[in-house]
Amino acid sequence: xxxxxxxxxxxxxxxxxxxxxxxxxxxFFNPSAPYLAAKHVREDYEAAKAELAHxxxxxxxxxxxxxxxxxxxxxxxxxxxxxxxxHKNSQALVLETEHASVLELGKKYQAGLIKVDHTGLxxxxxxxxxxxxxTAFVSVALANNEIGTIQPLAEIAEIIRKERETRLIxxxxxxxxxxxxxxxxxxxxxxxxxxxxxxxxxxxxxKVYGPKGVGALYQGHQVxxxxxxxxxxxxxxxxxxxxxxxxxxxxxxAAIEAKAHQNGARKRYESMAxxxxxxxxxxxxxxxxxxxxxxxxxxxxxxxxxxxxAERIIYLLEEEEIYxxxxxxxxxxxxxxxxxxxxxxxxxxxxxxxLRISLGLQNTAEDMAVAGQRIVAAISKELARx
Amino acid sequence: xxTVYVGMSGGVDSSLSAVLLKEQxxxxxxxxxxxxxxxxxxxxxxxxxxxxxxxRVAVRLGIDFKVFDFExxxxxxxxxxxxxxxGKGRTPNPDIMCNQEIKFKxxxxxxREDGADLIATxxxxxxxxxxxxxxxNQGSILAGGTQAQPAPALLMAKDDNxxxxxxxxxxxxxxxxxxxxxxxGMLKPDVKKMAAEKGLDNAYKKESMGVCFVGEVxxxxxxxxxxxxxxxxxxxxxTGEKLGTHEGAIFYCVGQRHGLNLGGGLPYYVVRKDIxxxxxxxxxNLNAKDLWATELELEDxxxxxxxxxxxxxxxxxRHRAELIPAQLDxxxxxxxxxxxxxxxxxSAVFYxxxxxxxxxxxx
Numbered sequence: 001x002x003x004x005x006x007x008x009x010x011x012x013x014x015x016x017x018x019x020x021x022x023x024x025x026x027x028f029f030n031p032s033a034p035y036l037a038a039k040h041v042r043e044d045y046e047a048a049k050a051e052l053a054h055x056x057x058x059x060x061x062x063x064x065x066x067x068x069x070x071x072x073x074x075x076x077x078x079x080x081x082x083x084x085x086x087h088k089n090s091q092a093l094v095l096e097t098e099h100a101s102v103l104e105l106g107k108k109y110q111a112g113l114i115k116v117d118h119t120g121l122x123x124x125x126x127x128x129x130x131x132x133x134x135t136a137f138v139s140v141a142l143a144n145n146e147i148g149t150i151q152p153l154a155e156i157a158e159i160i161r162k163e164r165e166t167r168l169i170x171x172x173x174x175x176x177x178x179x180x181x182x183x184x185x186x187x188x189x190x191x192x193x194x195x196x197x198x199x200x201x202x203x204x205x206x207k208v209y210g211p212k213g214v215g216a217l218y219q220g221h222q223v224x225x226x227x228x229x230x231x232x233x234x235x236x237x238x239x240x241x242x243x244x245x246x247x248x249x250x251x252x253x254a255a256i257e258a259k260a261h262q263n264g265a266r267k268r269y270e271s272m273a274x275x276x277x278x279x280x281x282x283x284x285x286x287x288x289x290x291x292x293x294x295x296x297x298x299x300x301x302x303x304x305x306x307x308x309x310a311e312r313i314i315y316l317l318e319e320e321e322i323y324x325x326x327x328x329x330x331x332x333x334x335x336x337x338x339x340x341x342x343x344x345x346x347x348x349x350x351x352x353x354x355l356r357i358s359l360g361l362q363n364t365a366e367d368m369a370v371a372g373q374r375i376v377a378a379i380s381k382e383l384a385r386x
Numbered sequence: 387x388x389t390v391y392v393g394m395s396g397g398v399d400s401s402l403s404a405v406l407l408k409e410q411x412x413x414x415x416x417x418x419x420x421x422x423x424x425x426x427x428x429x430x431x432x433x434x435x436x437x438x439x440x441x442r443v444a445v446r447l448g449i450d451f452k453v454f455d456f457e458x459x460x461x462x463x464x465x466x467x468x469x470x471x472x473g474k475g476r477t478p479n480p481d482i483m484c485n486q487e488i489k490f491k492x493x494x495x496x497x498r499e500d501g502a503d504l505i506a507t508x509x510x511x512x513x514x515x516x517x518x519x520x521x522x523n524q525g526s527i528l529a530g531g532t533q534a535q536p537a538p539a540l541l542m543a544k545d546d547n548x549x550x551x552x553x554x555x556x557x558x559x560x561x562x563x564x565x566x567x568x569x570x571g572m573l574k575p576d577v578k579k580m581a582a583e584k585g586l587d588n589a590y591k592k593e594s595m596g597v598c599f600v601g602e603v604x605x606x607x608x609x610x611x612x613x614x615x616x617x618x619x620x621x622x623x624x625t626g627e628k629l630g631t632h633e634g635a636i637f638y639c640v641g642q643r644h645g646l647n648l649g650g651g652l653p654y655y656v657v658r659k660d661i662x663x664x665x666x667x668x669x670x671n672l673n674a675k676d677l678w679a680t681e682l683e684l685e686d687x688x689x690x691x692x693x694x695x696x697x698x699x700x701x702x703x704r705h706r707a708e709l710i711p712a713q714l715d716x717x718x719x720x721x722x723x724x725x726x727x728x729x730x731x732x733s734a735v736f737y738x739x740x741x742x743x744x745x746x747x748x749x
Contacts (some may be wrong), residue, residue: 311438311441311445312441312445312451315441315442315445315446316445316446318442319446381448385448385450
């Protein structure tokens, strides 16, 4: 098997599985239970949370552990509900290439859309134009989940800081909150919430070789949120429900491990992507590599073969146990065209011919050569049909 | 080389159909028909998965694949018709309407406009037309191993257990003239075996789908979204006694014995409904006269070939039910022995010597 869809799911690392294991049957206690054995579980849980928070330069108490990134995004948008209780006309802005969860939340809150350029990079002029005195919430993913474009969060944060300053001077009391979904980026680039200037940040275990269904929201001290579930008051009262102890332990172990290998992995991805691209260049239909060459996650290799039906390529390759994807899995399974590829200005033929290739720790240079050749062979086979 | 557009669902029957047509030398184009579905939270209507399954098979066969979006037409011609019929207290058959209006009309016409000479589906049925005659001359398995005079004719499938002509009886002669049913001459177990031999078993999906827009919730729950519940009496047709309260007469079907909530003992059957007064009449007596009929009145009768008249036919009153001899007198079917009365809105389908001659809708 050659798996090239790490942006959609990653295998859980051995270390993470080992770390989680005891918490299923030995140390299974409810962390809120009164006996000492349970207190030890609570301590392990909080320690894991602190370790995870440390990766992004935060404290354990800054995190709210959720059942995945989508839930964390939902919790993040609750900041807007809080603001709206005092400032009815508050509005949100989201990047037009956000993940479905943020985009749908944006729709719910009638958010404005910030444009991107043809590489998927945020149009800062458009942001400035759309940022009004009523804007209370801005959401921009650190890295895009289809083409891997890394956004200049610090620059965005600077624009937001200036706007806050203006509001202070003019006496506009509406707060302005900056949220970023860092699901794809966590294992690949160094992240510091302070340096990036975000108030809320979404993290995702399933993309960093941790278990699925676990995520976290970093909550800056000045941000108030609304509970997304009512109950026993866990997670600072924002996300009630017995803690997913093994889930968080696995998430933290995986994230720490991925971070430790980050630099080496990035270099490997860069050289593997080179091999893959060289093979793809041999395609009878010239490949168009998508995204931003300078600002792209190293493991992303999105590419379009205009005129080819990429879905057919996927079905041909799956027979050879080579797995890759079109667009985002959520979008692809609903049969709708990728909004990301539309936003970067691709036409219908280019969108239909697009493959999302994303590399991961298990890939080898040899995989890249084989996969590249097989993709080209599949394209040739498709061309022969006409 | 003739071009055949095959309706593909991703299931074994249409998948093998496409393979067999390709092996016969046709230019085969796979088509997924997107019908109306309810994309609502809490409802699973996995058309996107079905589409992917169908496309996957098409790609493995190396054939072209298209999607025909019939969502609006399906809503109008099948769903709205069905709801209107239920509203009148009848029990329509949406599959029959789907075949008449969508698969063998809209799909046929759209395919022809798109360049198809013929269409094909994975239905268990056979046809006799010019193309199939030709195939029969060549000894092709696609011919289905039977014939009928005159052409075009719709014939029962070889596999009695699977025969779907009950659902197909209303399709037009024009469609019959341009259709091939590649698996109609095969037994289902053989279809599965052959699909496996051809390496398809890994491609097609195992589960077949029901009426997608109704989903797993069932017809009653579906109807409750469109019709308000309205309490009414359940009355014993023989004693006149009120036995309980129902949720609205239109939700019940004549012959039904579940969901009446009348407690234990012998089951009650719905024998009649009064939609206007919202009364459901039931009986414990399986011989209650409303449950049986020696005469059935029909409407919208279709007879093949066009202009034909029949006085003696064999009738099928339900999918796969036995063939019962009957006399056809105008719009009336007269039986020698009483038959279990089908619900109004269901179909009576006519046969003779394995040929499906048409049928009508029971008033």
